[in-house]
Amino acid sequence: MKPFDLEIIKLKLQPDASALDHVGTVQDKIQNALSKHKINAICTPGGSVAKGTFIGKDFDVDLFVRFHKSYETTKLSDLLESALEEFQPIRIKGSRDYFQFNAYTLEFEVIPVLNIKKHHHAKNLTDMSPLHVDHVRKHLEKNPQLADDIRLAKQFCKAANAYGAESHINGISGHVLDLLVIHHDGFMNFIQRVAIWDEQEIIDLSKKVKNPKQTLNKSKTTGPLIVVDPVQPDRNAAAALSLEKFNLLKQSAKEFLENPSEKFFTIQPLNPAQLKKEGAHIITITPLEGKKDVVGTKIIKVLNHLRQNLAERGFTITDSGFDMKLIYLFTEEHKIPPTFIHKGPPIEQKNRADAFKKKWGKTTYEKEGILYTKRKRDFIHAADCIKHHLKDPYVKERLKKCSLKS
Numbered sequence: 001m002k003p004f005d006l007e008i009i010k011l012k013l014q015p016d017a018s019a020l021d022h023v024g025t026v027q028d029k030i031q032n033a034l035s036k037h038k039i040n041a042i043c044t045p046g047g048s049v050a051k052g053t054f055i056g057k058d059f060d061v062d063l064f065v066r067f068h069k070s071y072e073t074t075k076l077s078d079l080l081e082s083a084l085e086e087f088q089p090i091r092i093k094g095s096r097d098y099f100q101f102n103a104y105t106l107e108f109e110v111i112p113v114l115n116i117k118k119h120h121h122a123k124n125l126t127d128m129s130p131l132h133v134d135h136v137r138k139h140l141e142k143n144p145q146l147a148d149d150i151r152l153a154k155q156f157c158k159a160a161n162a163y164g165a166e167s168h169i170n171g172i173s174g175h176v177l178d179l180l181v182i183h184h185d186g187f188m189n190f191i192q193r194v195a196i197w198d199e200q201e202i203i204d205l206s207k208k209v210k211n212p213k214q215t216l217n218k219s220k221t222t223g224p225l226i227v228v229d230p231v232q233p234d235r236n237a238a239a240a241l242s243l244e245k246f247n248l249l250k251q252s253a254k255e256f257l258e259n260p261s262e263k264f265f266t267i268q269p270l271n272p273a274q275l276k277k278e279g280a281h282i283i284t285i286t287p288l289e290g291k292k293d294v295v296g297t298k299i300i301k302v303l304n305h306l307r308q309n310l311a312e313r314g315f316t317i318t319d320s321g322f323d324m325k326l327i328y329l330f331t332e333e334h335k336i337p338p339t340f341i342h343k344g345p346p347i348e349q350k351n352r353a354d355a356f357k358k359k360w361g362k363t364t365y366e367k368e369g370i371l372y373t374k375r376k377r378d379f380i381h382a383a384d385c386i387k388h389h390l391k392d393p394y395v396k397e398r399l400k401k402c403s404l405k406s
Contacts, residue, residue, distance in 0.1 A: 004260045013151040019057045022104035033083040040068040050133045053150045060107045064130050066115035073123040076112035090311045096124045119232040131231045136178045149187035153177045155265045160252040162245040166318050170242035176227055179205055194253040202226045206233035275328050283327040286401035298398040303327050309389045315382050331382045338380050344371035
């Protein structure tokens, strides 16, 4: 058996720069559309793409559209939607709506934010995201080798099933990993510290908070890890981490230090029972015959088809994925209200307004110069929506068999 070599793992996790060829193209198209609509905003890369810490070809592309601070924050999503028309994006509801679309085989998320310089100017948590990116990039410019260590930490946490701050995972976020690897000056120092974490570990990266446990919002300091955000010192960046995932990560770190091997960086196949326990909608599939990459592409298209139809009917998808045997989807809600408010055109656009009134009749009403109507939903249960769309010809053409597990 070959001795374990961390340098070999680093090489395997190196980013594939060719995967970025089309990111600049999409960024330029969005910037041109913003200019065409006379919107004072700039489109910039975010996330692991901007930091250069993504793994291989395993990444989604985050783009921030940074609006001048003179814009009303409640209007940002509507303004951005008009500039993204070419990409036919899905609008994802959130504290401030953002957008998803596929282009050049990549999945993009485009997030509207205010172009701020200081954390106290933020009107929404997402406004902070570009500042977090800038903070990490500044440290990586000083010590480029840390990018390799961040990738190692990310892969380690993924393999331990402890990566991701989404509500159904409650793991450690990419942002927190960036901060901790930088703080501990490398992957091995980080892992050695994780292995001896206290029951409630407190790490003040800001060096500005005397007593984080007492100073920060109490609802955000009940978890096992408190990481004072150096960009936003009034925030616990690790508030999402559950005790279960904290202990899981700590145990994995101990086992790795006792007997280091590549298995700690190998992501295991999907576990249907665990996914079901976490609340996922699970679709068992039988793929068509063919080359793995071609078959995989067809499965991705089915997954995206389901995501789009769920989103269009009011369900918020928080995570999704697949292998050759199943597709899974996490929705923020399994059941939504039976009606929703459908936004129409401004009343000043007479032809469109008249058509809207004719279509929706007495249910139409006006508010602040915009027409609206109350509509009944096609589906109130996410499972019913999924079952319906599994019967679509689009799905049947791309899978031999599929069924939603009850």
